Amino acid sequence: MSPQWTLFSARGSGAVAVEAALTLAGQPYRLVDAYTWDQDHPESGDQVLGANPMRQVPALVLPGGEAITESAAILVWIAERFPDARLAPAAGEPRRAQFLRWMSFVSSAIYALYWVKDDPSRLVPDPAGHEALTERTLERIAECWKIMGEQVSPGAYILGDELSVLDLYVAVVSRFRPRRARFYAEAPNLKPVMERVDADPRLAALWEERMG
Ligand SMILES: N[C@@H](CCC(=O)N[C@@H](CS)C(=O)NCC(=O)O)C(=O)O
Structure with a gap:
């Protein structure tokens, strides 16, 4: 095909x-x-x-x-x-609201910050300010992971017992700086979930080739 x-x-x-x-x-x-x-x-x-x-x-x-x-x-x-x-709770299912909430949160509160982190000169022309901007951006990202970790009650996956695209999204974005060790420190309840997603046999080759 x-x-x-x-x-x-x-x-x-x-x-x-x-x-x-x-x-x-x-x-x-x-x-x-x-x-x-x-x-x-x-x-x-x-x-x-x-x-x-x-x-x-x-x-x-x-x-x-x-x-x-x-x-x-x-x-x-x-x-x-x-x-x-079955990659998301369908419209009308009980977990749908939290699914949409955290999909939007990862996108808007966390992923969007990499536009600044990747090139601080986009917001601060003076190079003298770049280190502080980068550090504060990374701290904000860590804070957002902590907030998310405190608000969710994961089962095998973030929303319960079924994997959703939210798990895939978090599995990728949490590898960015400040990286997984910090992510696990901020959201320890998501560590076993991420380890499960990382080890999913259907995705192991992809993770290795594309995120290794
Ligand atoms: N809001 C976008 C953000 C995408 C994004 O930041 N992608 C990065 C790669 S991980 C990128 O292309 N960065 C280049 C840039 O922002 O100039 C989304 O959620 O898809």
């Missing part, structure tokens, strides 16, 4: 959560690696511009040419598009 979807992604990026969701949904995809943050090779990141004027990955292009951007939206959409894969 030739892939219907084109996914702009990059090794080590948040877009790998989308790769994981498509993998669990059994959907092949054409992968275009666009290293949007590589200032030495801007042409790599420029590849995504046609699909995402924000010049960010992920961007998922559907067969008719429609592009979906924003990691949380793409992950929720995949879960809805392939309900048999």
Whole structure:
């Protein structure tokens, strides 16, 4: 089966959560690696511009040419598009509200901060301020993980006993700085969940190749 979807992604990026969701949904995809943050090779990141004027990955292009951007939206959409894969509580299910809450939280409170962390000069022109901005941004990210950890009551997975795209999302974004050791310190109840997601045999090769 030739892939219907084109996914702009990059090794080590948040877009790998989308790769994981498509993998669990059994959907092949054409992968275009666009290293949007590589200032030495801007042409790599420029590849995504046609699909995402924000010049960010992920961007998922559907067969008719429609592009979906924003990691949380793409992950929720995949879960809805392939309900048999059971990648999210369906609309009306009791866990749906918390699912949407934490998907939005990871996107808006945490992932969005990497636009600043990755290049502090975007907000502070003076290099003398960059170290402090980076440190404070990383502390804020850690604080957000702590808040999330305190508010959820995980079972085998974050929302209970079934894996959802939220687990994939957190498994990827929690690998970014301040990295997993700090994440585990802030949200110890999510450690066994992440270890379970990391060890999922359906995803082990993907994690190794794309996040290793
Ligand atoms: N709000 C976006 C953020 C995506 C994002 O920050 N992607 C990173 C890669 S992990 C990126 O492309 N960064 C380049 C940039 O922001 O210039 C989403 O949730 O998809």
